[in-house]
Amino acid sequence: MELPRGMRDIEPKESSTIEYVRQKFIETSNLFGFQFMESSPIELLSVIETKSGPSIKNEIYYFTDKGNREVALRFDFTIGLTRFATAQKSMRLPSKISTFGGVWRYDEPQKGRYRFFHQWDIEIYGEPNIEFDAEIIDFTSKFLTRLGLENIVIDICDRELVEAYVKDVFKSDSPDVIGDILRAVDKIQKKRKQDIIKEYQEKGYSVSELEQILKFSEIKGLPEEIEKEIDVTKIKNWDKIVQLFNTLKNRGVHNIRINFGIVRGLDYYSGIVFEVFERDFDVGALVGGGRYDTLTKAFGRSDLGATGAAGGVERIALLLEKQKVNLQIRDARISVVFVNNDMQKIAISIASQLRLKCIPTDVDLSGKSLKKQMEIASTSKRVIIVAPNEYANNCVIIRNMEDGSEKQVRIDVMLNDVESSLQL
Numbered sequence: 001m002e003l004p005r006g007m008r009d010i011e012p013k014e015s016s017t018i019e020y021v022r023q024k025f026i027e028t029s030n031l032f033g034f035q036f037m038e039s040s041p042i043e044l045l046s047v048i049e050t051k052s053g054p055s056i057k058n059e060i061y062y063f064t065d066k067g068n069r070e071v072a073l074r075f076d077f078t079i080g081l082t083r084f085a086t087a088q089k090s091m092r093l094p095s096k097i098s099t100f101g102g103v104w105r106y107d108e109p110q111k112g113r114y115r116f117f118h119q120w121d122i123e124i125y126g127e128p129n130i131e132f133d134a135e136i137i138d139f140t141s142k143f144l145t146r147l148g149l150e151n152i153v154i155d156i157c158d159r160e161l162v163e164a165y166v167k168d169v170f171k172s173d174s175p176d177v178i179g180d181i182l183r184a185v186d187k188i189q190k191k192r193k194q195d196i197i198k199e200y201q202e203k204g205y206s207v208s209e210l211e212q213i214l215k216f217s218e219i220k221g222l223p224e225e226i227e228k229e230i231d232v233t234k235i236k237n238w239d240k241i242v243q244l245f246n247t248l249k250n251r252g253v254h255n256i257r258i259n260f261g262i263v264r265g266l267d268y269y270s271g272i273v274f275e276v277f278e279r280d281f282d283v284g285a286l287v288g289g290g291r292y293d294t295l296t297k298a299f300g301r302s303d304l305g306a307t308g309a310a311g312g313v314e315r316i317a318l319l320l321e322k323q324k325v326n327l328q329i330r331d332a333r334i335s336v337v338f339v340n341n342d343m344q345k346i347a348i349s350i351a352s353q354l355r356l357k358c359i360p361t362d363v364d365l366s367g368k369s370l371k372k373q374m375e376i377a378s379t380s381k382r383v384i385i386v387a388p389n390e391y392a393n394n395c396v397i398i399r400n401m402e403d404g405s406e407k408q409v410r411i412d413v414m415l416n417d418v419e420s421s422l423q424l
Contacts, residue, residue: 006107006115017317018118021147022100025120028143032135034098034122039080041102045070047083051268051298061104061115073104077121078268078292078308085125085306086299093304094126096135100313113284114314123308125296130240133272133291134247136309140276140287141253147316148325149278152286155220155259156244156274159290162263164236165216169209182263184210185217189261190284217261226258244272264288268295272307281319287311334422335377336363339370339387347386350396353415377401382422384414398422 003009010018029036045062062072074080077099085095100120109115122139124132137154144152159182166181167173180203184196193214200210219226223242232238241258248256264273273290289309296304334354338347344367351363362380364373377383378401385397390408398414398421399406414421 004115006109008114014317017320018313021120021313021316021320024146025098025100025143028139028146029098029122031142032096032122032139034096034139036098036100037081037084038101039074039077039084039099041074042071043074043080043083045072048072048075048079051079051295059106061106075103075105076310077101077103077119078123078295078310081121081123081308082125082292082295082299082306085123086296086301086304091125094124094129094132096122096124098122113312118313119310120313121308121310123306125304125306128271128291128293128305130244130272131247132305133307134244134251136289136307137244137248137256137274138251138253140274140289140309140311141255144276144286144316147320149286149316149319149323151279151323152255152276153279154253154256154274154276155262156241156248156256156272157259157262158237158241158271159263159269159273160271161235161237161241162217162260165260166213169212170206180205181210181213185213185261185263188214188217220257220259220261222257241272264290268292268298270294274309276311278319281322283315283318285312286315286319333360333362333380334382334384335373335380336361336384336386337370337373337377338364339385341367343386343388343391346391347384350384350386350411350415354418357415357418359418 026036045057048056048060048062056075060072060075062070065071081097081099085091085097088095098121101118102116103119104116106115107113120143122136124135126132137156141152141154162182162185163178166178170177170181172178180200184200187196196214197207197210201207219229221229223245226232245256245258262273262275263269264275269290270293271291274288275285276287277285287309288311289307291305291307293305296302296306336347336351336354338344344364347363348365351361354361362377364376368376374383380401383399383401385399387397390396391411394412395408395410396414397406398409409421
């Protein structure tokens with residue numbers, strides 16, 4: 001009775017953390033004017049292969065359904081949302097869409113990464129505009145701050161910038177060569193430099209040229225720092241990436257730097273790209289995104305540009321746990337406890353009436369001692385104590401679990417005005 005490799009049950013504590021991230025994500029989506037939607041969890045395999053190609057089969061879950069159609073479980077949200085957006089001929093532009101849910105990938109399981117996991121995702125569709133790219137990065141920064149994560153860095157780059165450098169070094173315009181070398185740059189954060197060189201030497205690439213590219217990919221810093229290090233006048237799109245950097249500063253986003261090693265692994269990225277890391281947490285990128293106008297073109301909409309980002313929720317949850325971020329779970333729940341078995345029926349009745357008023361409420365159903373009930377209720381914001389002497393006067397005791405203060409309140413008054421009664 002075991003689960004398939006790479007799968008796991010999400011236990012209550014982790015589920016609570018995922019829900020916390022989801023709530024903060026939706027709150028931030030509303031602040032930025034993104035429209036939340038739920039995309040289909042199953043796509044036609046041909047849709048997924050539109051840009052990723054047949055080799056994507058090695059990385060996803062796919063099968064033939066009962067109608068003999070080749071279908072696949074979604075491995076990200078971008079392809080599905082782009083399929084949806086490009087089909088909406090009358091959609092008002094720019095269109096800002098957000099979503100949150102589970103995805104499936106046939107990756108090698110690792111810390112913080114399973115074969116089923118959760119992602120949040122935001123996309124903007126419309127004419128290419130660097131302010132849209134800035135909006136995506138601004139959202140990402142503010143969302144992570146709202147989660148309580150402050151020790152992060154957002155590395156930005158321009159894929160065309162790195163592509164142009166690769167073309168110049170390798171003296172080639174071949175998409176296969178350029179794609180191969182960009183994948184080598186993307187691997188540098190995950191594999192040892194010498195392992196990458198050995199791998200590509202076996203493919204027939206020049207070691208000296210590859211080393212030149214990898215050295216270039218190690219350049220990172222503020223614009224003025226990079227300008228002192230290399231001649232940026234020979235770098236394509238340098239002005240564009242500086243413009244992005246400055247507009248982000250204008251938005252109050254200060255945890256950013258330019259990093260020529262950021263190209264993103266997926267082939268559909270076509271311009272600005274970025275990744276987010278926690279400075280002291282070696283678990284890989286928390287968020288990745290960028291511009292992908294080539295994907296909308298692949299779906300038949302050459303008039304439609306697109307930019308977006310996605311973040312792995314389980315990795316964020318690991319970081320929240322590591323940094324002991326207060327998830328404010330205490331604020332959400334009331335507990336009703338009883339002094340003896342005679343009071344249990346009364347406590348259950350009070351809990352039921354509070355739930356009718358949409359107040360999250362716990363009550364013990366198994367007849368535990370008051371001491372044990374209070375231990376379980378220690379994470380609640382308020383505890384309502386049902387005791388014989390107070391109940392004889394139609395009253396209960398309300399205890400503030402944050403400071404230990406108490407007050408006595410009539411039951412009918414409390415149920416008529418719950419919010420005021422629970423304030424201490």
